[in-house]
Amino acid sequence: MNTSSSAAPSAPPSAAPSPRTQVKRAANRASHDPAVLHAIIDAAWVCHVAFRDEHGVHCIPTACWRIGEHLYIHGSNGSRMVKRLADGECCVTITHVDGLVMARSAFNHSMNYRSAVIYGRFETVGEYGNEVSKRAAMEAFMEHLVPGRQEEIRPGNDKEYAATTVLRIALAEAACKTRSGPPEDDEEDMAVAAWAGVLPLREARGTPVPDAGCRIPAPDYVRRWQE
Numbered sequence: 152m153n154t155s156s157s158a159a160p161s162a163p164p165s166a167a168p169s170p171r172t173q174v175k176r177a178a179n180r181a182s183h184d185p186a187v188l189h190a191i192i193d194a195a196w197v198c199h200v201a202f203r204d205e206h207g208v209h210c211i212p213t214a215c216w217r218i219g220e221h222l223y224i225h226g227s228n229g230s231r232m233v234k235r236l237a238d239g240e241c242c243v244t245i246t247h248v249d250g251l252v253m254a255r256s257a258f259n260h261s262m263n264y265r266s267a268v269i270y271g272r273f274e275t276v277g278e279y280g281n282e283v284s285k286r287a288a289m290e291a292f293m294e295h296l297v298p299g300r301q302e303e304i305r306p307g308n309d310k311e312y313a314a315t316t317v318l319r320i321a322l323a324e325a326a327c328k329t330r331s332g333p334p335e336d337d338e339e340d341m342a343v344a345a346w347a348g349v350l351p352l353r354e355a356r357g358t359p360v361p362d363a364g365c366r367i368p369a370p371d372y373v374r375r376w377q378e
């Protein structure tokens with residue numbers, strides 16, 4: 152799932168905050184460490200991309216993956232999002248919810264999470280001479296989804312690639328925030344007779360369901376899906 156092994160040259164990592172990635176609220180939960188950002192992106196299937204057009208602000212969920220110091224997305228050439236992102240600034244977010252934090256007071260309830268906010272402008276992959284080709288980016292996407300899958304399937308043809316736009320945004324201006332651990336109750340609430348602790352949440356992998364017409368025995372990556 153991690154596509155970080157790409158040899159693609161890297162943009163500068165987001166080590167220092169900019170004015171808009173300087174976390175002010177609960178700043179003790181902030182990180183600008185590229186390794187934290189990479190881990191949050193690599194664990195994600197989906198990001199949300201916020202952008203503005205003549206009708207206002209939109210925030211659209213879409214699949215994402217990482218190669219080196221860029222986050223990648225793709226879509227149909229006809230997609231409004233794809234067309235607008237080439238024109239201007241946007242903000243990408245990723246959120247993983249790891250648990251519900253049950254405090255003794257209503258006020259101190261919280262969530263455990265890992266989140267990332269990335270600012271910048273997407274560029275089109277395969278044009279303007281950037282070093283990752285559209286095909287290489289899409290193959291990295293398939294490997295991010297299910298390692299080993301790319302070797303088995305029919306690769307995209309010229310017509311399919313021509314109908315698809317791949318975009319990437321540099322991870323140069325980004326902030327992460329993470330919370331973990333127990334509730335933080337006020338001292339005067341410690342005697343309240345309420346259960347306190349964390350109700351963990353995690354994504355579950357279900358049992359693979361073969362397509363009705365599939366006569367192929369399950370390959371390793373399918374048999375290992377739930378491990």
Ligand SMILES: Cc1cc2nc3c(=O)[nH]c(=O)nc-3n(C[C@H](O)[C@H](O)[C@H](O)COP(=O)(O)OP(=O)(O)OC[C@H]3O[C@@H](n4cnc5c(N)ncnc54)[C@H](O)[C@@H]3O)c2cc1C
Binds near residue numbers: 171264326
């Ligand atoms: C699962 C989840 C649930 C949350 N629930 C609540 C809630 O119910 N109420 C609430 O007030 N807040 C909640 N938060 C925290 C929320 O995301 C904001 O961090 C918080 O509201 C402060 O926002 P702000 O714009 O005032 O922060 P500021 O500190 O002013 O933000 C400054 C900059 O810090 C960065 N930043 C801010 N928040 C995040 C973040 N979460 N991840 C990465 N970068 C960030 C951005 O670059 C932002 O521009 C939740 C977060 C998560 C992940």
